[in-house]
Amino acid sequence: MGSNGDGVSSKKVVFVTVGTTLFDALVRAVDTLEVKQDLYAKGYTHLLIQIGRGSYIPSRSSGGDGSIAVDYFTFSSSIAESLRSASLVISHAGSGSIFETLHLCKPLIVVVNEDLMDNHQVELAEELAERKHLFCARPQTLHQTIVSLNLGSLLPYPPGDAKPVAKLMNRYL
Amino acid sequence: MLMLMSVSIFGLSRVHAHVISVLSEGILTMRTVDEWFLSMLESNGVVILVVTVLTLIVLRLLFVIHRTGKPLRPTAVKPLSTLIVLGSGGHTAEMLNLLAALQKDRFYPRYYIAAATDNMSLQKARSFESSSDDEIFLRLVQMGKDKAEYMQIYRSREVGQSYITSVGTTLVAIAHALWLMIKIRPQVILCNGPGTCIPICGIAFLFKVLGIRWSTIFYVESIARVKRLSLSGLLLYKLRIADQLYVQWPQLQRKYPRSILVGCLM
Numbered sequence: 001m002g003s004n005g006d007g008v009s010s011k012k013v014v015f016v017t018v019g020t021t022l023f024d025a026l027v028r029a030v031d032t033l034e035v036k037q038d039l040y041a042k043g044y045t046h047l048l049i050q051i052g053r054g055s056y057i058p059s060r061s062s063g064g065d066g067s068i069a070v071d072y073f074t075f076s077s078s079i080a081e082s083l084r085s086a087s088l089v090i091s092h093a094g095s096g097s098i099f100e101t102l103h104l105c106k107p108l109i110v111v112v113n114e115d116l117m118d119n120h121q122v123e124l125a126e127e128l129a130e131r132k133h134l135f136c137a138r139p140q141t142l143h144q145t146i147v148s149l150n151l152g153s154l155l156p157y158p159p160g161d162a163k164p165v166a167k168l169m170n171r172y173l
Numbered sequence: 174m175l176m177l178m179s180v181s182i183f184g185l186s187r188v189h190a191h192v193i194s195v196l197s198e199g200i201l202t203m204r205t206v207d208e209w210f211l212s213m214l215e216s217n218g219v220v221i222l223v224v225t226v227l228t229l230i231v232l233r234l235l236f237v238i239h240r241t242g243k244p245l246r247p248t249a250v251k252p253l254s255t256l257i258v259l260g261s262g263g264h265t266a267e268m269l270n271l272l273a274a275l276q277k278d279r280f281y282p283r284y285y286i287a288a289a290t291d292n293m294s295l296q297k298a299r300s301f302e303s304s305s306d307d308e309i310f311l312r313l314v315q316m317g318k319d320k321a322e323y324m325q326i327y328r329s330r331e332v333g334q335s336y337i338t339s340v341g342t343t344l345v346a347i348a349h350a351l352w353l354m355i356k357i358r359p360q361v362i363l364c365n366g367p368g369t370c371i372p373i374c375g376i377a378f379l380f381k382v383l384g385i386r387w388s389t390i391f392y393v394e395s396i397a398r399v400k401r402l403s404l405s406g407l408l409l410y411k412l413r414i415a416d417q418l419y420v421q422w423p424q425l426q427r428k429y430p431r432s433i434l435v436g437c438l439m
């Protein structure tokens with residue numbers, strides 16, 4: 001999307017995170033040619049994937065000539081750093097990742113893992129999607145979600161507050 | 174009364190038997206009646222004892238259930254030893270967020286408990302404890318009121334473990350929880366979801382019944398629970414073990430009317 005004035009073409013990073021375990025279906029969905037092309041068409045230049053303990057390894061690519069650059073890592077102590085540098089985050093449905101991203105006011109697509117047994121995580125993602133704080137997708141619908149991506153429709157998430165409950169506890173004791 | 178009467182009758186008959194060597198049939202009959210009466214009373218005594226003990230236990234149980242959910246007498250500004258049960262990623266972040274809003278000089282010493290297989294949570298708690306750099310905190314350190322301890326607890330069942338072996342590990346986990354609870358005897362227990370809080374809260378309830386320690390149990394349901402309580406939350410709610418059960422979403426509060434809506438913590 002143009003240059004940022006000093007001659008270096010601006011870098012727009014999509015950061016994908018699977019959290020502390022694994023979510024191969026998400027990594028595989030992101031690594032498809034159509035998703036990568038869609039992201040590039042939307043102006044994103046770099047795709048950084050945190051794959052966790054997953055066994056599916058995406059193909060690295062240095063990008064250029066009409067394709068997105070792809071890189072991946074397994075785990076890192078500086079996930080926050082990657083989140084901060086991202087222009088779009090595609091995340092698993094863990095509440096930790098969701099709120100860390102929302103607090104940084106980054107556009108977020110949450111991909112629900114349907115292979116999990118007790119899948120209560122859908123509840124949170126769908127509730128926040130209904131309130132227009134993020135987009136909610138499945139691995140097989142991620143492609144459509146990206147095609148119809150309209151970041152302008154998202155509302156900022158007002159940070160929560162633990163003071164009311166702390167006050168209630170104090171009053172109770 | 175009955176007991177006294179029978180003893181006196183029995184005593185009398187023994188004296189008579191000793192003094193009067195010629196036995197009349199009447200006294201003989203009286204003695205056998207006495208013995209029968211006494212053995213009856215003895216077995217009745219056991220029954221009465223058992224009934225009394227059971228009644229006392231039931232009464233105590235009802236009292237504890239009745240008192241659970243009602244605030245304690247104002248303990249003024251006395252510090253409260255606090256046990257904090259940490260879980261995996263999201264749970265721990267929520268708990269530390271809550272702790273940041275609580276007064277550190279009221280809730281101390283703080284005991285952090287995490288699963289034995291979870292190395293991240295205690296590390297996060299440690300950095301949370303040492304990150305408070307405000308003046309109040311530094312004054313607390315000087316007064317020795319920044320006390321925090323960290324311990325790990327065996328989990329009853331790891332993800333993917335077979336159900337047969339989990340019987341043994343559950344027993345070990347309960348014994349370990351009991352040991353930790355005897356050592357800590359916290360006045361306040363804070364938990365927000367992980368399964369490790371169930372044995373701890375169960376033991377805390379037992380301690381209430383036995384009169385060992387009255388721990389106030391605060392359960393804050395995770396923000397990830399929008400429509401249904403987690404299994405831990407549901408157990409503590411249904412069994413009325415939690416004194417206060419807080420939820421973060423209105424639809425959840427409507428479904429569980431005894432819960433308290435506190436809005437999003439994250």
